[in-house]
Each structure stands twice: as C-alpha cells, then as structure tokens.
Amino acid sequence: MSAPILEVSGLGKRFGGFVALENIDLKVAPGERLGLIGPNGSGKSTLVNCICGTLINDTGTVQFNDRDLKGLITHERTRLGMARSFQLPRPFFSMTIADNIRVPLLYTLNAHRSEEQIAARCNELLGLVGLAGKATQFPRDLTQVDMRKLELARAMAVEPKLLIADEAMAGLSGSEVTDIVNLLITLNERGITVILIEHIMSAVMQFSQRLVVLVSGKKIADGAPDIVIRDPEVERAYLGQ
Amino acid sequence: MPFDLLVSALVAGVLLGGFYAAVTVGISIAFGILDIVNIAHPAFIILGSYIAYILNAQFGIDPVIAGIIALPAFYVLGAAVYQVYYVSFEKRGKEALSGLAFFFGLLFITEVLLILQFGVDYRYVQAGYIDNNLGKFLGLSQSLPKLIAELPMRMLVPCVMSILMFGVLLIVIKRTFIGRAIMAVSQDALALQLMGADPVRIKRIAFAISIATAAMAGAFLIIIQPVEPSVGREYIGRVFAICVLGGMGSLTGTLIAAVLLGVAESLTATFYGPSWAPAVSFGLLLLTLAFRPSGIMGR
Amino acid sequence: MRTMSTWMFALVACVVAAAVFFFVPFIGKILGWGDYIYIASYTVLQYVVLATAWNILGGYTGYVNFGSAAFFAVGTYTTVFFHKLYPLPIPILVVLAAVVGGLIGLGMGYLTLRLRGAFFSIATLAMAVVLQTLIVNWDFVGGSRGAYVIRPASIVLFDSYIQYLFVIMLALVVIAVTVARTIERSALGYGFAAIRDDELAAEASGVPTLKLKLIATALSGAFMGMAGAPFPYFIGFLQPSGVFGLEYAVNSIAMPIIGGTATWIGPLVGAILLGTLQQVATVTISSAVNVLMVGLLLVFFVIVAPNGLVGVVQNLFRKKPGAPS
Ligand SMILES: Nc1ncnc2c1ncn2[C@@H]1O[C@H](COP(=O)(O)OP(=O)(O)OP(=O)(O)O)[C@@H](O)[C@H]1O
Numbered sequence: 001m002s003a004p005i006l007e008v009s010g011l012g013k014r015f016g017g018f019v020a021l022e023n024i025d026l027k028v029a030p031g032e033r034l035g036l037i038g039p040n041g042s043g044k045s046t047l048v049n050c051i052c053g054t055l056i057n058d059t060g061t062v063q064f065n066d067r068d069l070k071g072l073i074t075h076e077r078t079r080l081g082m083a084r085s086f087q088l089p090r091p092f093f094s095m096t097i098a099d100n101i102r103v104p105l106l107y108t109l110n111a112h113r114s115e116e117q118i119a120a121r122c123n124e125l126l127g128l129v130g131l132a133g134k135a136t137q138f139p140r141d142l143t144q145v146d147m148r149k150l151e152l153a154r155a156m157a158v159e160p161k162l163l164i165a166d167e168a169m170a171g172l173s174g175s176e177v178t179d180i181v182n183l184l185i186t187l188n189e190r191g192i193t194v195i196l197i198e199h200i201m202s203a204v205m206q207f208s209q210r211l212v213v214l215v216s217g218k219k220i221a222d223g224a225p226d227i228v229i230r231d232p233e234v235e236r237a238y239l240g241q
Numbered sequence: 242m243p244f245d246l247l248v249s250a251l252v253a254g255v256l257l258g259g260f261y262a263a264v265t266v267g268i269s270i271a272f273g274i275l276d277i278v279n280i281a282h283p284a285f286i287i288l289g290s291y292i293a294y295i296l297n298a299q300f301g302i303d304p305v306i307a308g309i310i311a312l313p314a315f316y317v318l319g320a321a322v323y324q325v326y327y328v329s330f331e332k333r334g335k336e337a338l339s340g341l342a343f344f345f346g347l348l349f350i351t352e353v354l355l356i357l358q359f360g361v362d363y364r365y366v367q368a369g370y371i372d373n374n375l376g377k378f379l380g381l382s383q384s385l386p387k388l389i390a391e392l393p394m395r396m397l398v399p400c401v402m403s404i405l406m407f408g409v410l411l412i413v414i415k416r417t418f419i420g421r422a423i424m425a426v427s428q429d430a431l432a433l434q435l436m437g438a439d440p441v442r443i444k445r446i447a448f449a450i451s452i453a454t455a456a457m458a459g460a461f462l463i464i465i466q467p468v469e470p471s472v473g474r475e476y477i478g479r480v481f482a483i484c485v486l487g488g489m490g491s492l493t494g495t496l497i498a499a500v501l502l503g504v505a506e507s508l509t510a511t512f513y514g515p516s517w518a519p520a521v522s523f524g525l526l527l528l529t530l531a532f533r534p535s536g537i538m539g540r
Numbered sequence: 541m542r543t544m545s546t547w548m549f550a551l552v553a554c555v556v557a558a559a560v561f562f563f564v565p566f567i568g569k570i571l572g573w574g575d576y577i578y579i580a581s582y583t584v585l586q587y588v589v590l591a592t593a594w595n596i597l598g599g600y601t602g603y604v605n606f607g608s609a610a611f612f613a614v615g616t617y618t619t620v621f622f623h624k625l626y627p628l629p630i631p632i633l634v635v636l637a638a639v640v641g642g643l644i645g646l647g648m649g650y651l652t653l654r655l656r657g658a659f660f661s662i663a664t665l666a667m668a669v670v671l672q673t674l675i676v677n678w679d680f681v682g683g684s685r686g687a688y689v690i691r692p693a694s695i696v697l698f699d700s701y702i703q704y705l706f707v708i709m710l711a712l713v714v715i716a717v718t719v720a721r722t723i724e725r726s727a728l729g730y731g732f733a734a735i736r737d738d739e740l741a742a743e744a745s746g747v748p749t750l751k752l753k754l755i756a757t758a759l760s761g762a763f764m765g766m767a768g769a770p771f772p773y774f775i776g777f778l779q780p781s782g783v784f785g786l787e788y789a790v791n792s793i794a795m796p797i798i799g800g801t802a803t804w805i806g807p808l809v810g811a812i813l814l815g816t817l818q819q820v821a822t823v824t825i826s827s828a829v830n831v832l833m834v835g836l837l838l839v840f841f842v843i844v845a846p847n848g849l850v851g852v853v854q855n856l857f858r859k860k861p862g863a864p865s
C-alpha cells in the first residue's frame with residue numbers, strides 16, 4: 001500500500017462511562033473506495049465525527065496526508081481536503097440550492113476566485129449530481145434523494161481529497177441507491193478517496209474495494225469485501241442483532 | 242475580618258441560598274431539562290409576588306398559603322404558555338431565535354402590565370412572623386444560642402419552605418412515573434417511547450410544574466423583600482447563573498449552586514456593600530461558562 | 541442577479557439622507573412641532589442604528605443579544621467619561637464608543653460563543669445588570685445620581701445643536717445600513733447565514749464559525765456603542781436607570797423582528813415604523829403603554845409572521861417560489 005492518505009491509530013472515544021470507540025486502527029490508501037459497515041450504534045458516525053473534528057477523540061491520533069490533525073477544528077480539517085456528508089442531511093435551509101454550494105466554494109479555496117469562477121464551479125457541481133434544474137429552489141422543496149445529492153455536492157465543493165459519505169443512501173429506493181453509488185464511483189474515478197458508510201449491503205458490495213467492520217466500537221474485520229462478509233465473527237455480529 | 246460579621250454573613254447567605262433554590266428550580270426544569278430558554282421566568286415569579294400581595298392585603302391570607310392557592314392557576318398558565326410555544330416554535334423547529342424573542346416579549350408584557358396595574362411603588366405583605374426573629378417568635382430568646390435566636394423569620398420561613406418544596410419536587414422527579422418520564426424526555430427518547438408516554442404531554446406537564454414553582458417563589462420573595470415590577474430582572478442573571486453552575490437540570494446541583502451564590506452575594510454585600518451584590522451572579526455565570534460550562538456537578 | 545455596488549448604494553443612501561434632512565423641518569412645520577421634530581427624528585434614527593446593529597448578530601447569525609441597552613450605555617458612558625476628562629468633538633467620541641462597544645462585544649463573544657447560543661443570550665442579559673451595577677458604583681461618571689452633560693449653546697454650520705445631533709445620527713444610519721447591506725452580499729454574509737442555519741454543517745463546509753461569530757459580535761457591539769455616543773448631549777442629564785431602560789432592550793430586538801431579520805431592510809423598516817409610532821404615541825400615552833405595545837407586537841410577530849413585515853410583503857408579491865434577495 002502506498003503512503004496512506006488517512007491513518008487512524010489507537011483511536012478511542014467515550015461518552016461518560018460508555019465506550020463508543022476503542023483502539024481503532026485504520027489506514028486508507030489514496031484513491032481507495034472503502035466501505036465501513038457495522039450494526040446500529042456500533043460507532044461509525046462517531047468515528048467519522050472524530051476524524052472530521054466534530055468530536056474530539058480521547059485517545060489515539062488521526063493523520064491526514066502525514067499530518068497529525070490534533071488540535072485542528074473542523075473547518076481547518078475541511079480546508080486540508082477532507083469532506084463529509086451527514087447521515088441526516090443538514091442543508092442550509094434558508095438558502096437556495098445554489099447558495100448552499102456557494103458557502104463551501106467561498107470558504108475553502110485559499111486562492112481568491114472570481115464571482116464568475118464561483119458561479120461556473122457551482123453549476124458544474126450541480127450538474128454533476130443532477131440538480132442543475134433546481135438551483136433556485138430551497139432545500140425544503142427537495143425530495144429525499146435530491147437532498148442526499150445536495151449533501152454530496154456540498155461536500156464536493158470543498159474540493160476534497162477524501163470524502164466520507166455517512167449513510168448517503170438511507171431511505172432511498174433501489175434505483176436511487178444505484179444513482180448514488182454510481183455518483184460516488186464517478187467521484188472516485190476523478191481521484192477522490194471515498195469512505196462509504198452504509199447499511200444497504202448490495203450498495204456496499206458494489207462500491208467497496210475493501211471493507212471494514214465495526215461492532216460495539218471495535219474493529220473486527222478489515223479486508224477484501226467478499227472475504228470479510230464470510231468472516232464468522234462478522235456473520236455472528238450481524239445475526240446477533 | 243471580624244469573625245461575628247463573617248459568621249452572620251455566612252448564615253444569611255445560606256438562608257438566601259435556600260430561597261434562591263426555589264427561585265431557580267423552575268428554570269432548572271425548563272432550561273436544564275426541557276431545553277426551553279424561558280427568560281420570562283422571573284417575571285412569573287414577580288406575578289406570584291403580586292398575587293400573594295393581593296391575597297394578603299385583601300383577605301389577610303398568609304403569603305405562603307397564598308402561594309399554595311395560586312399554584313393551580315400557575316400550573317394552568319404554564320401549560321398554556323407551553324402549548325403556544327410548542328405550536329409556534331418547537332414544532333416548526335424555530336425555537337432558537339423566535340422562541341427566545343417570544344419569552345423576551347412575555348417578560349416585558351408581564352412587567353408592564355404589573356406596572357400599569359400597580360405602579361412602580363414597592364409592595365409588601367404582612368404576617369405575624371415577618372418582623373420577628375426566631376427567638377422572639379418561639380418565645381425562647383433567652384434559652385436559644387444567640388446566633389440561632391437572632392435568625393430573622395423573614396429569611397428563615399422562605400428558606401425552610403423552599404427546601405420543603407425542593408424536596409417534594411425531588412421526590413416527584415425521582416419516584417413517580419411522570420417524574421421519570423420528564424427526565425427521560427431530555428435524555429432518552431427511546432426510553433420514553435418504551436414507557437408509552439407522549440413527549441409533548443410530558444413536556445407540557447413539566448413546563449407547567451416549572452411555572453407553578455414561580456407562584457411559591459414569588460410568595461417567598463415578597464416575604465423577604467418589598468417588590469416592584471422590575472425587581473424580576475435582577476433575578477435573571479441569578480437564576481441562570483445558578484442553573485448553569487448547578488450543571489443544568491441537576492436538581493441537587495441547583496440546590497448546592499443556589500447556596501454557593503447566596504453565600505457569595507451575602508459576603509460581597511457585607512464586605513463591599515450591597516450595591517455590588519448583583520454583579521456577583523454575573524461574574525460567577527461568566528466564569529462558569531468560560532471555564533466549566535458543565536457546571537459543578539458536570540463530568 | 542442584478543445588484544447595486546456598495547459605493548452606489550452608499551451614494552443612494554446619502555441622497556436619501558439628504559432628502560430626509562431637508563424634509564424633516566417641513567414636517568415639523570406642518571405638525572407645528574418646531575424643534576421637537578428633531579428630537580423625535582433623532583430618537584427614531586437612533587433606533588434604526590440600534591436595530592441594524594442588533595440584526596448583524598441576531599438576524600444574520602441567529603445569536604440573540606438581550607443586552608442592547610448595555611452596549612448602548614457603554615457608548616453613552618464613554619462620552620460621559622470623556623466629557624468629564626476632556627471634551628472631544630462628537631464624531632471622535634463616536635469612534636471611541638465604537639471601539640469600546642466592539643471590544644466588549646468581542647469579550648462577551650469570546651467567553652460564551654463556543655457554547656450553545658442560549659448561553660450567549662443569557663450572558664448578555666446578565667451583563668446588562670452588571671454593567672449597570674458598575675456604572676451605579678462609579679462616581680466619576682455620576683454614579684446612581686446621574687450626570688449632567690451640558691451641550692454647547694451653538695455649533696458652527698448648524699442652526700441649532702439638536703440639528704447637529706440629528707445630522708450625526710443620520711450619518712450613523714447611512715454607515716450602519718450600508719455596512720449591514722454590504723455584509724449581507726459578501727462572503728461574510730454567506731458565512732453568517734450558514735452559521736444561523738446549521739453550525740456543524742457550516743464548519744464542515746470550511747466556515748470558521750467562531751471567528752465569524754466574533755466578527756459579528758464585535759461589529760454589532762461597535763454600532764450599538766456608536767448609537768449611544770451622542771446621547772448624553774441629546775438628553776443633557778442621564779441616569780443609569782434611564783440609559784439601561786426597558787425601551788432600548790425591547791426595541792432593538794422587536795424592531796428587527798417585526799421588520800424582518802433576513803435582510804438590512806427589515807430593521808430599517810421596523811425601526812422607522814415602530815419608532816415613529818412610539819414618537820406619536822408618547823404624546824398621547826404613557827411610556828409604559830408604549831413598551832407594552834412593543835412587547836405585544838413582538839410576541840404577535842414571532843408567532844404569526846416570523847419573517848416580519850418584509851416576509852409578509854414578499855409572500856404577497858411572490859408568485860412562484862424561489863428568487864430570493
Ligand atoms: N453525543 C453523544 N453522547 C452520548 N452518546 C453518544 C453520542 N453520540 C453517539 N453516542 C452513542 O455512541 C454509540 C455509537 O453511535 P454512532 O452514532 O457512532 O453509531 P452508528 O454506528 O453511526 O449507528 P447508526 O448505524 O445507527 O448510524 C451509540 O450507542 C450512541 O448512542
């Protein structure tokens with residue numbers, strides 16, 4: 001494996017007495033498509049939050065492009081090239097779809113972009129996710145699947161090297177799921193490393209080059225998808241619930 | 242530092258703190274547990290004071306009894322206010338800015354209505370014990386130790402009654418179904434569902450209880466000091482300082498924090514002058530927010 | 541999106557201000573108010589500045605400041621302090637008041653803005669009480685007895701001193717409204733709106749939320765301080781209880797909310813309407829009824845029309861959804 005783009009080592013997180021994550025090690029190679037699965041409450045979102053700086057891990061380190069992220073708050077990590085979508089979409093409700101995308105465009109590139117460049121990039125991103133026709137609508141008028149697409153477009157607007165999609169497909173129909181998977185694969189083909197967190201196994205299997213399994217805050221498997229899902233420990237964890 | 246002065250300031254502070262606990266417990270429920278930033282609470286307390294005043298002046302009813310009489314009315318008032326708040330803000334997910342502005346408006350409406358009705362003169366209540374100290378009241382001035390005999394009834398009655406009310410609330414919260422549901426509303430939506438309780442109803446009951454405590458707190462307040470409509474605003478800093486210091490929604494924490502603030506204010510008033518006392522609560526609030534936002538009882 | 545540039549807007553604002561300057565005396569004549577028209581207009585304009593200042597923080601970022609009266613008082617007492625020390629021209633005092641108000645806003649923000657929004661609001665509420673305590677105990681600026689600030693009998697270039705004060709306040713309105721509008725259309729404005737909508741998502745989009753919130757509190761505090769700076773010369777004798785009074789606290793929140801908090805127009809419209817209404821009403825009813833009216837309107841609007849008058853008008857004229865600002 002080439003030098004990892006993301007390296008999590010010995011990461012632990014507690015909520016009061018409850019251990020949400022314990023001694024997590026995870027390496028992600030540049031350009032990789034990683035699937036992260038686990039039963040409800042196993043700590044997937046918590047791991048994302050620790051990686052992105054929304055939560056502060058109690059132990060361990062997170063390194064991004066060989067840089068220790070300790071002490072960096074979320075927007076600083078975002079500006080380094082780390083983007084995420086939220087499990088429950090969190091659009092800026094008072095803004096139009098286009099303006100939702102403008103916020104990261106205005107705040108993430110160090111080089112100053114002209115108004116035209118921003119507008120162009122905004123249109124490009126909306127076109128990429130298929131929301132071009134809805135640029136002037138408001139988030140409350142969007143369907144679930146469009147909301148997910150907006151979430152991804154906004155994450156893409158920070159020009160990330162790594163994209164973490166936290167359950168980008170929950171509640172979508174079969175064809176919509178395929179839509180999003182294809183979208184994520186397209187993004188990956190453009191050189192973006194993608195971590196996908198997902199419960200829908202068909203989507204995970206279709207997407208992932210490697211699979212990591214979390215159960216009760218511990219990593220119990222890490223490897224090729226078809227091998228991992230036949231791992232007895234993984235089967236037990238999923239049957240157990 | 243004269244030792245006697247220190248001791249009597251400490252005792253006065255503890256008595257004051259007991260009363261502050263009653264003033265704050267409503268906020269601890271509304272803000273700490275239900276996450277409703279009811280900044281109008283002190284205005285409801287003053288309303289309670291005026292009701293005690295009316296009942297006392299018109300019918301000679303003891304202020305504490307007056308507070309108890311007003312309880313049901315305040316409960317209903319609280320339920321009504323919550324209903325408006327729920328329908329207008331919580332349901333629409335707009336509680337942040339609009340909800341705050343709503344309570345801010347209520348604060349002023351209540352205060353100004355009281356001004357229009359009663360003017361800005363100070364009002365007070367009368368009861369046999371108010372101007373006595375404990376020794377005289379019990380007729381035991383000689384046999385009790387001086388410190389105890391000289392405890393002013395004006396402070397002692399509100400303090401004891403506050404702690405009584407506090408105890409009742411603690412039992413309700415810890416021991417009854419409704420109480421456990423109220424705690425669950427803030428912490429564990431799933432547990433609440435398993436209990437089969439409707440969260441809106443539980444919140445309405447809890448908020449109604451929080452406003453009902455204002456009836457009692459108001460009665461205690463007017464026993465301690467004469468009241469005019471704007472007195473309530475002095476209490477805004479206090480109640481939130483205590484609530485935050487106490488760890489937001491922890492009733493035991495509230496009691497401890499109330500006594501701490503009472504003592505701190507009493508010491509400040511004794512050694513620096515009473516005009517500085519209002520600054521104590523704010524200083525404490527800012528320090529807590531800056532250094533220990535989870536409060537003294539927080540993890 | 542056709543929009544006017546900032547300089548163009550400032551120019552238009554100046555022209556409007558000049559028109560106001562020429563029309564106000566006329567209205568005074570028609571009403572038979574004489575110089576009182578300046579007193580009334582000064583008060584309304586002062587509320588425009590306060591409401592606009594409040595809205596930069598409250599409307600744009602969603603952080604509710606209850607301590608407007610305190611920031612206003614900070615500006616006022618900065619003037620009193622320098623008046624006793626060494627009288628300075630009012631424009632310089634305005635700048636000084638802006639600095640002090642801005643610094644206090646920054647300090648308050650720094651201590652509380654990392655926490656939930658409600659804590660900031662509560663802290664501002666408590667701050668009003670404490671600053672009042674400080675002023676009451678500070679004899680140099682008059683303490684609880686109050687302070688006399690005698691204004692010069694005349695001033696060059698102006699018919700009367702009150703006219704001079706009126707012009708200063710008019711200038712402050714132009715500055716405040718222009719700044720507010722410029723923010724709204726800049727990256728800063730998008731950042732503020734993102735914070736108001738969802739702070740977590742804003743951070744994830746690269747918005748430095750704490751820094752932006754501090755900018756907002758400092759700006760808002762600075763403008764409130766500015767609004768207070770000329771006040772001692774306006775009122776002549778001031779007491780802490782008056783400066784920290786109900787009217788300022790409730791009006792500077794009610795006016796933007798009644799007008800509409802999303803844009804610079806809301807506070808402007810809200811302050812002019814409500815301020816004028818109050819000026820007319822004070823002639824007929826007591827100030828307590830005034831505050832009551834404002835409180836009732838505030839509650840009415842947050843429940844029935846949370847987007848304010850601007851929102852109501854927009855809804856009336858909007859045929860299709862979309863096309864904002
Ligand atoms: N802020 C918090 N405070 C306390 N406990 C928390 C907090 N956030 C998460 N938890 C707990 O940590 C555990 C892991 O939660 P997390 O959201 O990471 O799970 P998840 O794997 O993402 O689950 P899901 O598949 O349902 O999204 C859960 O038991 C949850 O209740």
Ligand SMILES: [Mg+2]
Binds near residue numbers: 044045046087166
């Ligand atoms: Mg999750």
